[in-house]
Structure formats: structure tokens, C-alpha cells
Amino acid sequence: MSTLNVDALVGVSSANAITVRGEGSATTSLQQGLAKAWVNFNGTGTPAIQDSLNVSGITDHTTGDYTLLIGNDMANASYSYQGTSSNWETASNADSYIGVSGTHGGQATTGQRIVTYRERYDSATPQFKDPLTVNLTVHGDLA
Amino acid sequence: MASVLKVNTLTGVTTAGSIAVTGEGNSTTTNLQQGLAKAWVFSAADAALTNSLNLASGTDNGTGNYTYTYTSNLADGNCAAAASATDNTDLNVTVYSTTATVFTAEVFNQAGNEHDSRSRTIICGDLA
Secondary structure (H helix, E strand, C coil), X not given: CCCCCCXXXXXXXXXXXXXXXXXXXXXXXXXXXXXXXXXXXXXXXXXXXXXXXXXXXXXXXXXCEEEEEECCCECCCCCEEEEEECCCCCCCCCCEEXXXXXXXXXXXXXXXXXXXXXXXXXXXXXXXXXXXXXXXXXXXXXX | CCCEEECCEECCCCCCCCCEEECCCCXXXXXXXXXXXXXXXXXXXXXXXXXXXXXXXXXXXXXXXXXXXXXXXXXXXCCEEEEEECCCCXXXXXXXXXXXXXXXXXXXXXXXXXXXXCEEEEEECCEC
């Protein structure tokens, strides 16, 4: 077994480009494959970050309306992000869930504005809600 | 003093596609290759690839239905996919079909109707 002890990895030809041999024979990019930011936060009351990477804070605009603030900015606003959330109900409810959506025009190199909304497939129209847990991940290019 | 490794390519010695990395807790290890996203995309509402990793093209199959083709194929269709929509507050995305060469996503609203929208998807799994 070969073990390499190192604190930082930098590309030689290009500082920002390191190729990694994949599980089979193909290769992939180390930098492009890494998540550039992620966060788990409590959305009730004042948003409280439970754990995160490269997140400087969460702005609470109003009920079910937040902006993820990225610590080290992205190179452009065309990054990929995904979000999930805990259910609004405190007990299991098969007809009610919380959806996470980005807002139109809410994406910037410094962060992403999102909304969290309660979906009631049994009856009610959507309602903005502050969920107990909101999870977001960001993949793309760092500045 | 920090140690900096300058390198263009990382390949496992015992197994080319397997490199262990010590985790944040300094005890357990994780797998570098398995932890990397193998594809991600910020897609326009017509399936154009605004920004992406390891995707050759997007195809607009009809309202709210999109297929994306990998540049480097996955080993199989047993990957993990997560996706979000952008342009409305009641849109969801499901990645309902994954193969070694493509994945297909559908954007829909709460009424269950397909809807054209920008979307974002991440794929984790094994490269071929």
C-alpha cells in the first residue's frame, strides 16, 4: 500500500486542474467533482447553520424565503445546486411535504436565493414554511 | 509548514480507480473517487447545457422532459441523482431513468403537469 501525506493538492500544468482516474478506465476532474459549498441549517426562527462548507451565512427574508451566502465566491452564476428539506409536520404525513426551489433571478456568484414551500397533495394550496432542516449543495466553478 | 503536492493526475497504486483520503475526524477514511460528483448540470429550459461536468448534450423530449448524455459513460445506471428546478416556486424534478450513457429528468408542477424550466442535477456513481 502506498500512502501520500500531503496538506494541499495543486495542479502542475494548470494549478486548478487535476485529473483523477475513475472507478473504471475513464478519468474525471478532481476540482470539478468536488462540492464547492454545502449546508444543513435549521430554518425555524433565525436560521441556524448546523454544519457547512464554504457558507458564510443564511439570510432570512421572510417565511420560507432564504438566501444561501457563499463564503468564497463562485466564478459565475451558472452553477448547479440541489436542495431538500424536512417535512413540515411533526408526525408522518403521507400527503404533505416541503419542496425547495430556487427563485427566478436569485442566483449570483455570492449566493442563491431559495424558497421552501409546503405541498399538500391531499387538499391545500402551497404555503411557504420554515422547515426544521434545509439541505443545500453547490457544484460549479470557484472564482 | 504545509505540504503542497503539485500533480496533474492522481491514480491509485493498488487499484487505479481507488484512493483513500483521511476524513475530517483524522481517523476514518473515505474514497476520493467515490466522493466526487461524476456529472452535474445547470440546464436551460430547452435542455441546453449552460454549465456542466461530463455531459456532451441535452435533449428536449417535450414539455418538461429532458435527456442528458454523458461524455464519459458511467459503469451502469445505478447512480444517485438529485435535481432542483429554478423558475417557479411549485416545480419539482424527478430523475426517473438512469443508464450508463444517459439520464432523463422530468419537471412537473403540483397539479402533476409537466413544465418547461431551467433545472439543476447532480450525478454520483461509478465511471465506466
